[in-house]
Amino acid sequence: MLHTFSIIGLTAAAAAVGIIVHAIFKSTGMSRKNGFPNSPWNWPIIGQTLWFLQGPPKFYDMLASRGPTDAINSTSFGLDQLMMVSPEAMKWAGMKGPGSALRSLLPPRWDRVLGANSLMTTDNAHKHKRLRHAFGLSITKDVLGRCFPYIRQNAQTLINELAVETQNTNKPVEVYAASTRFAFNAIIFLIFGSRSKDVEVLQGSFETLFTTWLAGLGDYFVPEFMNGPFAKSMVARKEIVDILSGIMEERREGFAADDDTQEPDGLNNILFGNSGETLTDDEILDNILVLVFAGHDTSTATMCSSIHFWANVMSQEEKDLLNDEIERADGSNMAELLALPVLDAFLKEVLRMATPATGMFRKLNQDVEFLGHHVPAGTVLTLPFGTLMHNPDVFEDPHTFTIHRFLNKSAQDLKKHAYNYLPFGLGPHQCLGMNLARLEIKIFIFELLKSYAVVKSNMPSEFVGFPALIFKPKVKVFPVNEY
Template sequence: MTTISTKAYLLDQARRRLRPTPARIPVLGFVEHVLRQHGWRQFALAEPPADSGLKPVMGILGLPIIGHAIESLRGGPDYAVELYRKYGPIHHQRAAALSFVMALGPDATQAVFSNRNKEFSQRAWDPVIGPFFERGLMLLDFDEHMFHRRIMQDAFTRPRLAGYVEHMDSVASHVLTTDWVENDPRFLFYPAAKKLTLDIASVVFMGHEPGTDRELVTTINQAFTTTTRAGSAIVRKPVRPLIWWRGMQARKTLEDYFTARVVEKRGADGTDMLSVLCQAEDEDGQRFTDADIVSHMIFLMMAAHDTSTSTLTTMAYHLAANPEWQDRCRAESARIGDGPLDIDALDKLETYDLVINEALRMVTPLPVNFRRAIRDTDLLGHYIPAGTDVVTWPSLNHRLPELWTNPERFDPDRFAEPRSEHKKHRYAFAPFGGGAHKCIGMVFGRLEVKTVMHRLLRRYRLELPRRGYKPRYDFAGMPVPLDGLPIVLRPLR
C-alpha cells in the first residue's frame, strides 16, 4: 500500500511557510505600524489628465523590495478584505517587486472581467507565471484567445465529458480502495487528493492506464507543484537555486514530457484529451501546432488537478466538521448506489452542487486574477494609465457580509432557492473568473469532484483528527493547508 509520509510533507511545507503574524496584531495594522516607523506615506500612482474628472489611484509604500508581499501571503483574501474596508475598491500596491492596482469588490470585478472595450489584457500574468505557463489558454488575448478556445472547446462538449466520467470513476474507485489509509488520524487528505487528481488527469488527459506511469506521479507531479509555487517568488530572476529558477527548470521538464507524448498521439485515434487536441480543428480546418498542444496541456493539467484538489480538500474538511451535511450528501449518493457512474447520475447529486459551491466560496482555488491596461482607461472613476497591472480578488467578494449571510459560516443552503445569495450581484460568486476568460473546464472539474466525493462517502465517514480542529493556509499561489489537512477515514462497512 502506498502511503504519504506525514513527516516529509510537513517538512516540505515548513520550508515554504512564513512565520505567522501574532493573532493579536491584524496583518494590515502591523505592517502599517512598521511602515510608519520608517517613513510611511501615501502616494498617487499617476495624476489624471486635466479636466478628465477622474481621481488618481492612491497607495502606500511597502517594505523595500518585497512591498506588501508578507501580509498578502499571510492573510490572503482576509488581507484583501482589510484593504477594501480601509481604502475602498481601487488601491495601489507593491508586492515582491511587482506593482499593481487592486480592483476590489464586486463592481470592480465586473468592470475588469466584462472588459467591454477590450481595455484589459492577460499580459499581467507574464511577470507572475508567464515563464511557467507560457501560451496557456488563460494567458492568450482577444482574437487569438477566441481562436484557441474554439478549437479547445471540442474537448469539453457534453459527449466528451460523458466519456471522461467513466475514466474518472475507474481511477477514483481503484485509488480509494488501495492507497487511502483507514482509521489513521495522521492521514493527510491534501497530498492524497493531489496524487489522486493527477492520476485521474493522466488517464483522462493522456490516456495512460491508472498507476502504470510512475514518472508522471513523481517527476511530473513535482514539476507541476514547482511551477505553480514559483509565481510567489520574491527574486523573479532565474538565479540558481532559487524558486524562480526551479520553476523554469520544471517547465522544461514538462515541455520535454508532453512533446514526446504529442509525437505518440499525432495521427492516432483516442478519446483522451491529448488525442482530441491533436485532432481538433476549427470550421476552416485549422489545427493546433505541436507547440500549442504542449503549452495547452501543461496549463490544463495544472489547472485541472490543482483546482479539483483544492475543492475536494475544502469539502472534506467541512463535511467532517458538519456531519449533517455529510449525511445529506451520503443519502443522495445512496439513491445512485455503487454501480458505474455516468454524467446523468452525477447531475442528480444536487446537494453536492450546493456543497461544492460553498467550498469554492470559502476557499477559492484561484483567489486572484491579473489584467493589464493596454491604454489609459477609467476604472470606477479612477485613472488607470496604460501599462498598469490590475489585480481582482473574486475571493474577497465571497467574504462580504453585504452579499452573504454570516460569510464565515459553512452554509451550503445559501445557494439554494429561495435564498440564492450568489445572485445578489453578478460577481458575488466568481470562483471560475468571468467574461471571455471564464474557466473552460469548470464543468469538467465539478464532475471530477462529484465522482471522487461520491465514491469516498460511499466507503468512509469523514472525521476531524481532533475536536475543534481548523486548517490554516499558505496563500503563496493556490491556497494550500499548511499541515496537509489530516482527516480520519472511518469505514462504513
C-alpha cells in the same frame, strides 16, 4: 581580489538601496493620479501582501475599512495595483475593460515554465481567442463522459488507500497527497484517455517529472546556474515535451493509417477535430502543460478544503442532508451525480469560503475612463475573486460556512451573486476547465462519503494562503460499515 569583492559588494548595496527607495516612493501613493482611495496598508514593497496571504475573510475586512468605493489603490508583491471592490468594477475589469483580453499578469519566469504559446502567457488577444477555442474542444461533454468511469475508479482506489493507511497506522492521514495525485490523473484521463499506454506513461511520471516541472513555478530568484528548482524544472519540461511529442507523432501516424482505435479524447479532438484551426506543435504542447498546471493545484486545494469543512466545520444537520442524498444516489451516472442539489450546494459553499485562486491580475493597455476616474495605461488591475465572496451585502454572515445559502434557491436569489460569486473568474480568461473541476471534485467527495466515514482528528488543518489557498486536513478514514 578583495578590492574587486568590495566594489561588487558596494554596487550591490547601492542597487538594493536604490530599489528600496524607488519602491517606497512608488508605493506611498505619490504616483497615484487616478482619484481612487489608497489602501490603508499601502506599505512599501510588500504593501498588503500579508493581508492577502491570510485569506479572503481578513482581506475583505481590510477592503471594507475603506468605506464604499469601486476600487482602491494598493501595493502587493511590490506591484502598484488598482483593486476592484464593487461588482460593477469587477464586471468592467473582467469583461469590458480594454485590458480584459490581455494575458493574466504572471511572474516572468512562468513564461518559460508554462511556455510562451500558452493561453495564460500570450499577450496577443487574437491568439488567445484562437487557443481557447481549440482547447475548449478538449473538455467537451462527450470527452468528460468518456473519462468519467476512469476518474471514478481512480477515486475509489485512492480513497481506499487512505482507509488502509488509517487502519495500519491508527493515526490521522494527510489527504493532500491522494488529492494531488487524483487531480493530476483526472487531467491525464481527460486529455489522453483513449490510449491506456499514454495514460500509463504520463501518470507514471508524475513524481519524477511533473512535480519537478511544477516546482519551477515557485522559484522566482535562484539563478539558473545554481541548479535550483527553476533550472531543474526546465530540464523536466524538456523531458515531458519529448514524451508528449512522441505521443502526438504516434497518434498522427495512427490517424493517417485509419487506425480505428483512435477514440475521441482531449488530444485527439485537438489534433483531428474539425475546429477549423491550425495549431503549431508548440502551441499544443504549451497548452497541454497549462491545463495540467491550471487544473492541478486548484482542484487539489478544493478537495482538501472540502474535507476540511466536512470534518471540522460543517454542522451535523448539514452533514445529514449530504449523507442522505449520497446514500440514495448511485454515483455511476454522470448526469445524476452532477445534478445532486446538496452536493452541488456543498461544493459551491467550499468554493465561496476558500476559493483556491483568490485573485487574478490584468494589465491595462491604454488610458481609460473608469467609473468617473482616469486610469493610465500600464496600471495593473487586481480582481480579488475570493475576497468579494465575503461581502456581507451579498452573503449574509459571510465568514460562516453553510450550504443553505445555495440550497433551494430561486434563479432570482442566485442572480444577486453575479459578479460577486466568481470562483472560476470571468470574461475572456474564465476558467477553461471548470466543467472537469466540478465533475472530478464531486466524484471524489461522493465516493469518499458513500463508503467511508471521515472523522475529525485532534490535529488542526494547515492553512496555506499562496499560491493556491488551501486547508490541508488530517482526518481518519474508516469503511462506513466498520465505523
